[in-house]
Amino acid sequence: MSAEMANEIKLISGRSHPQLSEKIAKRLGIEVARTISLNYSNQETSFTVGESVRDEDVFIVQSTATGDVNEGLMELLIMISACRTASPNFPYARQDKKDKSRAPISARLVANMLTTAGANRMPSASAPDFYSNVNRQPRYRNCGPPRFSGFFSVPVDNLYAEPSFLRYIRENFNPEDCVIVSPDAGGAKRATSIADHLNTAFALIHKERPRPNVVGRMVLVGNVEDKVAILVDDMADTCGTLVKAAAVLKENGAKSVLALVTHGILSGSAIETLNGSVLSALVVTNTVPLGDKVDRCPKLRVIDISPTIAEAIRRTHNGIY
Numbered sequence: 503m504s505a506e507m508a509n510e511i512k513l514i515s516g517r518s519h520p521q522l523s524e525k526i527a528k529r530l531g532i533e534v535a536r537t538i539s540l541n542y543s544n545q546e547t548s549f550t551v552g553e554s555v556r557d558e559d560v561f562i563v564q565s566t567a568t569g570d571v572n573e574g575l576m577e578l579l580i581m582i583s584a585c586r587t588a589s590p591n592f593p594y595a596r597q598d599k600k601d602k603s604r605a606p607i608s609a610r611l612v613a614n615m616l617t618t619a620g621a622n623r624m625p626s627a628s629a630p631d632f633y634s635n636v637n638r639q640p641r642y643r644n645c646g647p648p649r650f651s652g653f654f655s656v657p658v659d660n661l662y663a664e665p666s667f668l669r670y671i672r673e674n675f676n677p678e679d680c681v682i683v684s685p686d687a688g689g690a691k692r693a694t695s696i697a698d699h700l701n702t703a704f705a706l707i708h709k710e711r712p713r714p715n716v717v718g719r720m721v722l723v724g725n726v727e728d729k730v731a732i733l734v735d736d737m738a739d740t741c742g743t744l745v746k747a748a749a750v751l752k753e754n755g756a757k758s759v760l761a762l763v764t765h766g767i768l769s770g771s772a773i774e775t776l777n778g779s780v781l782s783a784l785v786v787t788n789t790v791p792l793g794d795k796v797d798r799c800p801k802l803r804v805i806d807i808s809p810t811i812a813e814a815i816r817r818t819h820n821g822i823y
Contacts, residue, residue, distance in 0.1 A: 510819065768795055
């Protein structure tokens with residue numbers, strides 16, 4: 503990147519994931535902008551930009567999928583407002599429809615808050631269904647909207663994890679020995695897209711949820727006998743679904759089972775659950791800060807997603823979509 507271009511881009515990091523911000527800045531050949539962000543004694547968030555952003559293209563990196571989600575969201579809103587008056591991991595994305603009476607559509611509320619704060623474009627590597635499109639188009643283009651993109655009055659760009667997953671599988675396995683498995687019906691398009699690219703088999707697990715984050719009975723649809731079963735999902739939170747799905751696959755004759763997941767939230771006792779499971783590996787991107795979880799879980803593998811985000815920033819800045 504030229505020195506002239508570097509002066510036109512400002513990359514601002516929230517406190518949630520500074521390591522990812524540094525990787526993106528290094529890829530772009532720039533420095534992370536100087537900022538001051540803190541909480542007062544009453545936990546009120548304060549944010550100050552330490553350098554001019556006038557007439558600059560400002561890109562904010564903030565993960566809101568782990569730790570205190572609401573604090574991360576509030577900091578993001580304040581950062582946007584500070585930049586507008588002096589693209590995130592989308593929170594509440596799972597609440598994108600009214601699935602029961604008297605329930606809110608929280609994703610729409612968050613979309614309204616982000617655009618009201620001043621965000622005018624949403625490049626995001628987040629949310630269920632961002633990876634469910636099967637369009638064979640360049641990964642950085644807006645390849646069909648995620649379900650909640652209609653809540654935004656600004657452009658929403660999808661950043662796909664699929665190319666990184668495909669590369670990982672080809673580098674570590676013979677696709678002919680693999681079967682791609684969706685842990686639920688909602689992820690079938692995501693999994694079939696990967697299976698089609700690899701020209702390999704596909705299977706599906708049907709599950710019943712008696713209540714949120716609790717998985718009931720699971721039934722396998724497809725054949726995984728003597729195959730490397732690769733579960734593909736958008737996020738791993740408590741890991742209950744992945745661990746139960748892996749057990750079902752082993753019971754049905756799978757040679758080994760691993761999981762490829764975009765966001766490794768890994769909350770609660772997820773690490774202990776993974777360590778005690780039949781999964782041989784859980785592969786996640788670094789969209790969410792993992793802290794000491796990699797050291798605590800020898801099955802955890804991390805794919806660096808910063809080149810994809812950096813390229814999205816570069817193309818947005820240059821008007822190439």
